[in-house]
Amino acid sequence: MKNLALHWQILIGMVLGVLFGYLMTNFEWGKALVQDWVKPFGTIFINALKLIAVPLILASLIKGVSDLKDISKLSKMGGKTIMIYILTTVIAVSIGLVLVNVIRPGDSISEKTRKDLVENYADNTQKYKEEAKNQKESGPLQALVDLVPSNIIGAAGSNKNMLQVIFFAIFFGIGMILIPEEKSTPVKAFFDGFNEVILKMIDLIMLTAPFGVFTLLAALVAEAPSADLFKALGWYAFTVILGLMTMIVIYMGLVYFFTGKSPKFFLNGISPAQLLAFSTSSSAATLPVTMERVTEHLGVEEEVSSFVLPIGATINMDGTSLYQAVAAIFIAEAFGMDLTFGVQLGIIATATLASIGSAAVPGAGMVMLVIVLAQAGIPEAGLALIFAIDRPLDMLRTTVNVTGDATVSMLIAKSEGMLHEPQVKNWDDNYKK
Ligand code: ASP
16 A cells, blocks of 8 residues: 555545445444544544644745745736636636536426425525525625734634635735845745645645545445435536536646646646545645645646645635536526526626635535525525535535646746746655655
């Protein structure tokens, strides 16, 4: 096992986890055993990853920004990053809309299945609606206000405030650029070293990744609802998955076209992060590994990756936006509504904004879907229709979200002349030390 590349080890862990979880569903005591003795290790694994996120953003972003030496370079890179992020998101939503209009998965839902699903999941729907309502009640500039924390310790105190931490780190980095070099050098040396330590901690956590994903997937399978529901939603799931796979192909094409790097190179480099995104359903929890893979295995210089990736993890969610578009139209179809072209165009805008507003945690895309539904006049009770199958789709869309961030970081690095041969020649050298 030791000599096997990390992504294979993780994959084996995932397969064994699914098999073990499935096996346990055959015993009366199986589910409880998994919940009491296996799932906690998965929680520890995710917690360890999340633990790294805030210090990593602080250290790497401060280092990255201060390395730029020049503020105009920062604003140029910032503008480009946001523009490409929005562009890829709009492409994703549009692909989702085309597919859902061609496949029309909502037509295959019978009246009875629809009623059953709405009744079964009515309670959960209520919870999501309330969460979304809290977000909606604030004014139009609230997102901007939320960007600037009034207290950095408070901001760093919750992983939900990642954008605030990013704001502080960039601001701090700009301060460093503007003071005389002899004053900033020791500060920079500190954050340099700090950053190295954090990267080493990620390596250590990744040593346990095969076991971590085993526990996560075993718990997921043992706790999954009955397979019958999945069947009813088969066409809907197929549409989302087809869209997500199209996005992965588009990413590989973009990377090849703009950087000349082959799909094999790209996937070899990023796959551990993808597998982790799949297992944790959280771009935020995956961020430390995404940063490490992109920097050390795809050859993106840290000045770029430390800037582009944390921002991407919080605002760039192509998979989520695609899913929101498909889900919204699917629900409308299932309720027998025909949406006009204008309403569908509106969905492009709301799904793009809703995905930007979604937190990088499991299930967040579904909370924000409430807002997309409300804007388009689609019954919010429809959330209940897609609830049963949301988790597996969340795992897949998170994988796409993370892959999208990695792609954009490579494009930006190339355009800034900051894409090089990766430092780690043998893919898994740094895990074996
Ligand atoms: N789980 C996704 C993420 O962290 C967000 C979503 O629910 O779509 O990227």
